[in-house]
Amino acid sequence: MPQASADGQDGQPRAASPAIDQPAVFCPICQKQIFDLASALAGKNGGQPVHFDCALAQVAESERLEADEHIAYIGHGSFAVVTYRDKSMTAFSIKRRIPWEKEGEKFEWRRTIQQRMGI
Numbered sequence: 177m178p179q180a181s182a183d184g185q186d187g188q189p190r191a192a193s194p195a196i197d198q199p200a201v202f203c204p205i206c207q208k209q210i211f212d213l214a215s216a217l218a219g220k221n222g223g224q225p226v227h228f229d230c231a232l233a234q235v236a237e238s239e240r241l242e243a244d245e246h247i248a249y250i251g252h253g254s255f256a257v258v259t260y261r262d263k264s265m266t267a268f269s270i271k272r273r274i275p276w277e278k279e280g281e282k283f284e285w286r287r288t289i290q291q292r293m294g295i
């Protein structure tokens with residue numbers, strides 16, 4: 177007769193949050209806590225993390241957009257003014273790039289996140 181485990185519990189403690197040992201990070205733009213650091217961008221002042229949405233709002237404020245122009249995030253810390261080629265908004269043309277983070281700049285807080293996520 178094989179011995180079956182009766183309780184079915186592995187006894188592993190479940191972590192309440194994977195970022196439990198991280199100090200709370202607050203966005204300098206809206207002063208609210210940033211829970212999703214992985215999607216945060218480095219802020220203009222000293223590279224502290226800011227909400228992606230806050231960065232996007234600041235970019236949109238500083239740009240004078242034509243009726244058919246939109247702000248889109250194109251990766252690598254850059255936004256762009258784009259125009260969509262059709263109504264599905266899947267294809268767009270980049271009219272001008274708006275660099276947000278300094279290209280190639282590394283931030284300590286992001287490295288910590290990336291190490292945590294195993295990137």
Ligand SMILES: [Zn+2]
Binds near residue numbers: 203227
């Ligand atoms: Zn914010």
